[in-house]
Amino acid sequence: MRSGVVRSVEIDPAGEAGAAPDPVAAASPAVGISMVTRSIFRVILTNMKYAETRPYRMNVRAEAAQATGEAILDAAIEAFSSRRFDDVTLQDVAAAAGVSGQTVIRRFGSKDGLFDAVADRERARIAQRREVTKGADLTEAVAVLVDHYEQDGRTVLHLLAEEDRSPKVAAVVQEGRAAHRQWVQDQLGELFAGSRNIDRRRLVDAAVAATDLYAWKLLRLDLRRNAKEVTHVMLRLLDGLSEVAR
16 A cells, blocks of 8 residues: 555445445545545434434333233223132233233232232222312212212222132222221311311211212112212211211
8 A cells, every 4th residue: 555545445435345446546545535434424324313213112112011011900900890809810811901921920920919000000090080179069079979989889899898808808998998088087077177086086987987888889779879869868968967066
């Protein structure tokens, strides 16, 4: 090689391996450097395109994984709300969700883990559903509660029937009782304003009973009253408590 001459005969401008050497490029330092620059530029562009598409692909994978998880949880809540806990199998849940049993195991570990995940999701959903607009009156609060029972009441009744058979279910049911009592104190607090401690506890007990799921069951399922009638009866019971508290 002559001094000062850049040999670039092995760099093909078209990017094809094994192309014939370019005699002009071999003799001209400027042409050789230009071809090197174009090659580097092509590499940079390729890397930029890959960097742009990689986050998109990751987002797509994440969304697909989330959708798979939700499908499994949907299938699981359907199984746990209609069958005995001991009769639910991961394979049945996987089949209903359209995935393999191994996928369910990888995501949730075991049936207990799957049940815990279902309980976590439903806990958040039910809390949101039972949320009452700030400043709402008693009628609106009870209507929100009855609407929740209309959607989820039968599922909760099934879990109550399973309480004595499964410690897992029993723990969730007990948590639900505590949550309902807290809801009564938070949303119906005006009924107990000014009452003494012992009276307040008894009034809360009575309000919990008046708005309990079993009250809804008696009126809605056993006596076949419609939702508005159920709301009206519960309000009448609460009005009676309000008179007692004065």
